[in-house]
Amino acid sequence: MFRSIFMHTDALSDILKWLRLKAEVYLHTDFQGCWAVDTSGSRSVPFHLVHSGRSWLHLQDEAPRLLSAGDLVIFPHDAQHYLSSESHCPNAELVDQTMAQLGAPAQGEVTGLTCGHFMFENKADWPLLDSLPAVIVLELSDTSRLGNTRALLQLLIAELEEQGAGASLAVDYLAHVLFIHILRSQLEKGLPSGLLKALFSPQVGKALTLIHADIAKPWTLASLASAVGMSRAVFAAEFKSLTGKTAIAYLSEWRMLTAAELLQTTDLTLFDISERCGYQSEAAFRKAFKHVTGKTPGEVRRAAD
Structure with a gap:
């Protein structure tokens, strides 16, 4: 028996279209030795995937958190942050040094990072993300949940690694889908109120x-x-x-x-x-x-x- 599924518009899709959601992956690389990155301050929604190794996450007024391979971290309100090889909070000088030496041979543990951001071309105020926390960490190494999100990221990484024809556009579209998966994950955890909770x-x-x-x-x-x-x-x-x-x-x-x-x-x-x-x-x-x-x-x- 064949099953027919007809797609209907929904409010979240309509809002994201109106806000003109854009997604971009701009860095997919390995870091080695002593390093740090800071992508905050872009007035967008940065995200990082640790696809191999590990990284320390540093946020203002919070203890450092160790991220492992398979962890996806998102900053819905562009919170100030560092990702680093070091458990102590790095400084801007190390960030500049890291980017200047990107791709140069180094010694030590290797960490693979995929970095990108989501943004809204339409800058009109709409409270879609207001109820989300300052930082979201999805532990995708947990095979008991978030299976579709993990499969989506595996496909995204494959596109980045293989660099086939149309890869750039494919990666950006996959990142669009990733954003919706992130929103769904927060609904599963439970939000007290807000437009996002109302939509679901x-x-x-x-x-x-x-x-x-x-x-x-x-x-x-x-x-x-x-x-x-x-x-x-x-x-x-x-x-x-x-x-x-x-x-x-x-x-x-x-x-x-x-x-x-x-x-x-x-x-x-x-x-x-x-x-x-x-x-x-x-x-x-x-x-x-x-x-x-x-x-x-x-x-x-x-x-x-």
């Missing part, structure tokens, strides 16, 4: 998917609650508890963020944009846009020129 909540997540699938629909609190099989009061309370805002406020903000994107990247008329975003008149749209963004549609469009 069975009912609130479904409501978010409905909003993102059709922002032009005249959604109300009652219609959203009914669509996900909850009473209006319970749905309203759970939505605000998870996201920190009401369902209608979320809908309005997402409509205006979508509108701002269309103003900046298309030549659509204001009437067309207002219709796409669920408004029947330009006047109502202008008022709502100014209320949510603090700017007029014209100001946003002119700033993009």
Whole structure:
């Protein structure tokens, strides 16, 4: 018997598309002897995979942590950090020396590192990562869990090592998938609240998917609650508890963020944009846009020129 699976849009995919998630692996090498790297301060989300050997992780005001082969470390808020061969915290001079001598022969234990970062091209504030900790360490050497993530990283490493045709693009796309696996891993561990937890909540997540699938629909609190099989009061309370805002406020903000994107990247008329975003008149749209963004549609469009 054949099974058919039809892909449907979901809120997380929509948000990542809108934020224009980019991923890049920029270093895949072996370090030997006394070394240190610091990739913080890039205003992105750095990550490092220890694919062989071991490394010490140094964070401000925390004890050093030993990373082993198979450990993946991610910094959702670009926390200041060092990875080093040394258990004591290195300095900037050692970092500069390491990069200047990259690839030169050395003595001592070998550590293989793969380094990269995730970034959002769309710099608009959206609280997707707010609930994540300063540092995430996934111990992929544990074969009892995270099997798909481990297989994904093995494929990524193979692409880096073999350098076949199209490898550069393949690695960046695999890194995209890795980012989603990282988000899923944090949901499995449990997050207290936040947009990320809401996206994976069975009912609130479904409501978010409905909003993102059709922002032009005249959604109300009652219609959203009914669509996900909850009473209006319970749905309203759970939505605000998870996201920190009401369902209608979320809908309005997402409509205006979508509108701002269309103003900046298309030549659509204001009437067309207002219709796409669920408004029947330009006047109502202008008022709502100014209320949510603090700017007029014209100001946003002119700033993009």
